[in-house]
Amino acid sequence: MTQKKIIIAGGGTGGHIFPAIAIANALKQQYPAVEILFVGAKGKMEMEKVPQAGYRIVGLDIAGFNRSSLIKNIGLPFKLIKSFFQVRRIFRNFPPDAVVGVGGYSSFPVLRLAQQRNIPSFLHESNSFAGKANQMLGRKASLVFVSGNGMEKFFPANRIRVSGNPVRTNIVQLPADRESAIRSFGLDPAKTTVLVVGGSLGAKSINDAIGAGLQQLLQSNLQLIWQLGKGNLTVEREKLSQSGVCLKEFIPDMERAYAAADIIVSRAGAMAIAEIAVVQKPSILVPYPYAAEDHQTVNAMALVKQNAAIMVKDNEVQQRLTDTIIALAGDPLQQKALKQNITPLGVSNADAVIAAEILKQIGIVIS
Known part of the structure; x- marks a missing residue:
């Protein structure tokens, strides 16, 4: 089996972390030679939950936009710039064959750099209304996995795959x-x-x-x-x-x-x-x-x-x-x-559908 490296980025809440772990598990099940690295935000719950699931994770010094207190956003541009340098170092140490973003602000610099380097990038949008960052990333993503129909108003129609949302096994x-x-x-x-x-x-x-x-x-x-x-x-x-x-x-x-x-x-x-x-x-x-x-x-x-x-x-x-x-x-x-x-x-196999499509896009066809 040819080894493949995949980075899964995102987190902040269980709504992002648990689907990410479900996708990782499905990737490993379908193609055991895949090596997976998670990238999250330091201090957030993914730094605890991902290792508990048996995966390695690297944390970024990044924070999201605070809607309740604008003054807390003063340092945000500096953190974003710093996170891009951190992602470059991650890519040097773990050159990915593909990058998967599952939402949460740590997704953005990882997918952005992957797209700049023409590395296949995949986005999972769980909501029926896509946020601005995901809309921006979706324009250049290899595929965008969505929970249901009607997402053409946010993403290019030819890049959309309706998969449902991954639920823990x-x-x-x-x-x-x-x-x-x-x-x-x-x-x-x-x-x-x-x-x-x-x-x-x-x-x-x-x-x-x-x-x-x-x-x-x-x-x-x-x-x-x-x-x-x-x-x-x-x-x-x-x-x-x-x-x-x-x-x-x-x-x-x-x-x-x-x-x-x-x-x-x-x-x-x-x-x-x-x-x-x-x-x-x-x-x-x-x-x-x-x-x-x-x-x-x-x-x-x-x-x-x-x-x-x-x-x-x-x-x-x-x-x-x-x-x-x-x-x-x-x-x-x-x-x-x-x-x-x-x-x-209810969709019970979204993780398997997403994993199979990602592997197919990077040249691994599961029979």
Whole structure:
């Protein structure tokens, strides 16, 4: 087997990291001789999660544009310039046959340099609304993998491949035993279980709303698996003593949480939606209002129009979230409709599709 070197760049959140790892695993499975190096941003969660998955990662001194505080962007141009020099050094030490960008600001300098050097570059755009950086990179990318149709307004039509969004294998192979999954969280299988997850970094508005409505939820005979997000556990530590609440900073084995859940409350990131569709669960989506181009609202509305999810706006979450959860928990017909309508949207083999196409483009055809 001819050895091939591939760099996978991006990160910042689980929504970028876990699909990247899924693609890496699929590449290794289809072509074991491939050598993979990840490039991420120093201090971000990819620097921890990627080595845990068994891959090497190099960190860049780079930061993204801060929309909430413009003064924090003063040093951004210098960091970007520095990151380009770092990427040049990475390419010298690990000359890639291809580069894959999965989103997150560490993708940009890596794909940009690859395109300048005519190295095959591939982009995965998970959202239904592409950000400006990905639009720019997509013009010269060898291929752009997207989650669904209608992306021609962002990328050249001849470069687009509709692949779906890669979902972790352990979630695709979801354990069917709801009861044992619930018991593993110390909860009661006889009660309706609500999984609350604001993403790997947490969601303050969702956490605040759930905290305010916790007694009302528990009095409605509901129980919670609640992921607060990294660094947020101490804020809610007094709620650890509540029976019917399993409180976690981060849930490493999300497949068990999904198996246990009867209803999911989540942000509307593309990867969160992809996972919810694969596990076929009724969901209440609270889009993050500061996402680029408000793409999470676009993601959520695409499901709402198909009666495949319920949406609660972030600025209404304090007033509406608790009542919406209780209403959905008490309406089995609506739960059934949401499950049925989201099921066709689930794609379980996107990682394999993407990996095969990348290998094909660099001269490796898998029979």
